[in-house]
Amino acid sequence: MDRAQKAEAVESLKGVFAGAGVVVVGHYAGLTVADMTVLRTRLRKEGASLKVVKNRLVKLAVDGTPKASVGDLFTGPTAIAYSEDPIAAAKVAVAYAKEKEQFVVLGGLFGDQLLNKDGVQALATLPSLDELRGKIVGLLQAPATKVAGVLAAPAGQVARVLNAYATKDAA
Numbered sequence: 001m002d003r004a005q006k007a008e009a010v011e012s013l014k015g016v017f018a019g020a021g022v023v024v025v026g027h028y029a030g031l032t033v034a035d036m037t038v039l040r041t042r043l044r045k046e047g048a049s050l051k052v053v054k055n056r057l058v059k060l061a062v063d064g065t066p067k068a069s070v071g072d073l074f075t076g077p078t079a080i081a082y083s084e085d086p087i088a089a090a091k092v093a094v095a096y097a098k099e100k101e102q103f104v105v106l107g108g109l110f111g112d113q114l115l116n117k118d119g120v121q122a123l124a125t126l127p128s129l130d131e132l133r134g135k136i137v138g139l140l141q142a143p144a145t146k147v148a149g150v151l152a153a154p155a156g157q158v159a160r161v162l163n164a165y166a167t168k169d170a171a
Contacts, residue, residue, distance in 0.1 A: 006057060013053065013061035021086035023109040024093040024120055025073040028052070030102035039081075039103065042092050046128075048083035066112040073106045086110060087128040094124035 001009070017023060028036065040050045055074035062068050083089040090108065097105045108115045110123060127135075 009054070009057050010061045013058055016051065016080070016082055017062060017065070017067050017109070019084065020082035020089075020109075021084050021111070022082065022089050022123065023070070024081040024089050025070065025106045025108050026079055026081065026093060026097065027076055027104045027106060028079045028102070029077045031100065035100060035102070036079075039092075039096050042096065043081055043083075043089060046083065046088040046092050047085055048081055048089040048092060050079055050081050052077075052079045067109055069114045070107070070109050073108075078106075085129050087123060087126050090120050090124040091128065094121050 031039075036050070036052075043050050053074070055076075055078055058074050058078075058080075059071040062071055081089040081093045093103075093105055097103045105117055105120050107117055108120045108123075110119070115123065
């Protein structure tokens with residue numbers, strides 16, 4: 001890789017780090033090409049990507065930015081999974097790490113915030129943006145009777161409690 005290619009790779013990595021909602025850093029030592037292809041395919045289905053990176057070039061790309069703290073994670077054979085959706089890449093990477101012990105999640109970035117391994121796993125448990133949108137649409141499409149029933153339930157409970165006290169006093 002000559003100097004021009006390195007400069008191009010650094011600029012590409014700067015774009016990845018600037019545009020990604022989440023970046024998950026992992027070691028891939030021991031994974032076969034077929035295993036990496038499976039991971040790439042799963043990430044692509046969720047709108048995420050995987051890139052095998054040169055550690056020195058990543059450190060150059062994040063140097064002098066608020067994301068510079070992530071540079072410490074880049075040692076050994078490293079790959080980054082990234083997506084604009086702040087949940088997608090984390091979900092797929094954590095699920096794949098559970099499936100294949102050779103893939104180890106080291107940490108990541110959520111915006112400018114550095115995440116450790118536990119932070120990435122916690123992020124992976126959150127519902128994705130599409131799931132949240134689906135829940136909201138489902139709530140909006142609920143029949144009005146259900147909404148009225150939910151709103152009337154507390155008043156009905158108060159009435160039942162008052163009725164119980166009234167019948168208790170009468171007895």
